[in-house]
Amino acid sequence: MTISGGAGEVKGEEPPVRSSTPFEKAEELFHSGQFIDAKIYYQSYVQGSPSGPNAETAYFRLGQIDQQIGSCSTAISFYYLLQNKFPDSAYLHPVRMHLAECQMELGHYAEAEDLFREIVMVDPDKKAQWQAMHYLGQLDEKRFDYANALAKLTRLHVESEDAEIRGKADDLLQEIIDEKLGQTQVVSLIQKFRTGFPVDKLLLKLLSFYRVERDRGNYRATLMEFFRLFPDHPERPRLEKYLKQVDENPSNVLRVGVVVPLTGNLSVTGQRVLQGVQLAVNLQNQKERGKFELVVKNSSAGRPVAQSVEELAADPNMIAIIGPVLSEDVRDSAAVARKYQIPIFSPTASAPGLPELNEFVFRNAMTRDLQGRFLAQYAVNDLGLRRFVILYPTEAYGVELTEVFSNEVRSLGGEIVASVSYDRSQTDFKGQILEIGGMADDDLKKLTQEQIANQTGSKDFGKPGHYSRPLVQMGLWTEGKIDNLKVDLELSYDAIFMPGVYDRVGLIIPQLVFYNIDDVTLLGGSGWNSPELIAIAGKYLKKGYFVDGFFPASEQPEVQTFMQNYKNTFGEDPTILSAQSYDTANIILHLLHSNADNRIKMRTQLNQVRDFPGVSGRTTILPSGEAEKHLFSLSFKKKKIIQVN
Template structure:
């Protein structure tokens, strides 16, 4: 490939000349123009804010037509003069007029350089990407890929860089230069998992530039020193049964052990044994099983957790587990030396095995009380065993109205629909001081239950549900339902009055005959209904809902229309209450994720048992009695006033939408 340097002399409207054995045609171009190239020291290409040198192809230039040469050279000359706008316009015209030209590779390169000079790097990179896609066998492809990689580095599009070089020979020096810089860039940005995946690609290369054992050492060091728990779990999932999943598993064992999370440590040991039966560390890993059991039993007092730690509810189970672990950690910080720990069981085990083995599991570890399970059917499955042992169980999730042994062995610290229904009814009558309320509800079993519960709560407080209107579940346009509600209201206490505007026109103003409307709908339906309510002149009534509205989707659907709506919930992580702030702050710091209501309710259930122990209840029977006598307990999932027939009677959280955000 020869580099072309053009020298053009102004002579006439068309001048033909030769240089270095090549013949060029130009249309009145200024003296001294040259085809574009960018010089750069190749030793440190990726450390400079510049581009690699890409020379114009003499072969392609000579193969093109007179008109193509003329237009291209004109554009190049304008660019040299600093007139990128005209140069770019000329080349865009070239692409339209000469879509099959042999000069297209050079046009894409020069046009990309023009856009780069104007700061339009996205368009510049698009042009180079087009070059790569259209001309994979072009001699300058490596230089173009290198320049495109620099664009991607500068714009943070790092994921696209690997794909750009996937089909390039492993022996290409530029490929290793780019991969090395990519690994360092990911590391600097603390995207260590991404850096590891690039290292794994490098390890798989068959190249004189790669020593696999050295790359493996880099990977092991990265796994052991820089990956967090979430990254490590991702590695285990991605590379199960292969390197570096083994290193990730062993690192997770260490991290779980340091946090006292013996359940997940044991599960990781069992998975390691299954997936790496011939591993060099197998014998050492097997020893951990006995060590884990010994560490659990060294605690004088154990709290048992029965949670869904596999299957579809695993994310909720893990958050609940984290809530319990945090409660124990804070308890030990308050009482250094306290010999208290957790023993954990997966509620998702085969139900036929659970009843048979639960009793022996309890006999082996002798826990003082149980927290969990989350589901009502699982609570009913284990409660009979616990009742025989006179042991308390606090469920942080079961919502069934009928739980086996509720108020005797079983206690509930969970938000039920009845709790939310009564809470929002109290808010309407006692806080908003409204007396007349309408309900717009989904016409199905759960929707009708909400109507019955809410109506009962309102009437107990002296209010009245004056209208109810149902809608089919498959509705997306609720105008007809809202108009039916409006018509029914006008037949009762609603009215329309005529108001004369300044211009003499008469407008009708609708005033509803009720002061608030309750919408027991999910986030999507409520998000569609609320704007339509305001459109149909229900803008003077308060709008009340359920905790299903607490989602970003609801806020997006309603926009500013939702300002002022209120619903009840059992947890609000943005609360300024000191107990909640402590829980949320410490949870985030320890687990690097956001807590949810199950984490908060399990945290409180665990704290309540620990508080009973602190007051001297050190047997299962005494802990059960102490739980039943609990009063005025400040919880992260709400202030607990008392325990009545197994139910924790708590202060609800009333959440309002204010300027597109949830607030308390």
């Protein structure tokens, strides 16, 4: 085994024969990986035999162990002790490497540099020399001396015969070029190295700067310089495609990409998204439409979606991409967006955490997080509700909404009294309803009569698990009998949140009424937004509110105009996907006409969108790239769904 990388490392041989001497026991433990126990025996040995026949090895091992466990200061003391006590030791060359590594780890860069330079000059092990050269390149990088770092790493690339070290050098060189160099530095380094490696990589980096700036002239000139210097480079075919993109757009017209599935199982979804985008484009006036082109890619064409995104992103006139549609495709494309520094703006992907992937990922979709928070705020702040029971399905939609709603209610000073789950396949919800305090008529009257006869009080709502109690509205007590008894069920909570879908919610509501939970506010998410809920639950829908990201029957002027234009254009009503896509396209086009004429300006201005009047809700883009939307609060009236906010 090896406990320290780099040249001069000491690798374990076969474990020695078991013995009782401290040194032999230490070696046995060391080679079996039990370093802390080995350290005790090595220390015991050098204390008893500080100049013994195995003292050199013991001091070296003690240094190795401390270096391995991150105690570099102590390791250095052991290495110096070895150097001083045994100036002719066979360990002197590896000790020099370990000392340099420890000094570098401790941030003592000057001391480390002296040692690494000495290794390059005098170490007989060629691999150790190359390893030291790599460390010197790292030191230059840490000091922001990128020119010297690249010079050393280039030398390793050209001269080193060790594939591992050469690979590490290439990786560090690429990292410096990709992450550390500005445009001026890249130009200066190209002039310094002039040709060969790493000029090819520097030219590719320079291309990325000109692409981001949409500097057509310099972009094309850099491509031609690359072809001149590297006529047989493996990147040439790809770069020739870049040149073709530029030459096919001599007017330098701005482009907006769209990546949607147009074939296969998701073709209907893709078509609805594309129609929303197309409508936004069609409603631009002639002058506005002349400023840009829409380029559409089919994301279900039998190849990775990220590849379609990359083809669009490589075009320097492409300033933003609408899509992808699916959350997993957004994840797969996030690295491409960052590589090409182009905003990808999904109108539909709703999985948690997507905008956090990097600063170039945006979305304009109604997420479960948004639904849960918005509904909780509406319930507490607008409806004045404080105590809630949650009845949720054990599926991702219900579980996620339950968690978000609960957290937001508590943050607003509300209380979750109980949270009860059900299986999505259920049709009988008696068990769950009884668990939250429901009670059938006969049981309710029987309990009331027993309490009156025994002169016992009702349950105290202050105790856990007490969610309901009888509330006598009317009754006549004569000769031990109660006539005309009318009893309601008093609840310890104000509302029931049911983050399910309309088919099951429609079955639950009448059963709630049957068990006398009939005067409580019911709350739901977008899964309620279907006329089928009214058809199933019917007259039992009394006080119900839910939220959604789009409401076709809204009286808001922008929604009605959108509905009319969409139907006139496509002959059908839009869905929420069409609405969100329409808003996404309009946000991008609005910024484009506000001088966001390259992808960096577009990204910056996307982060500054505030209260955009979208048909899918007033929209603000947060610094994370997430859309904060003012959703539609909906309710029921005369067997119709109505907007209430």
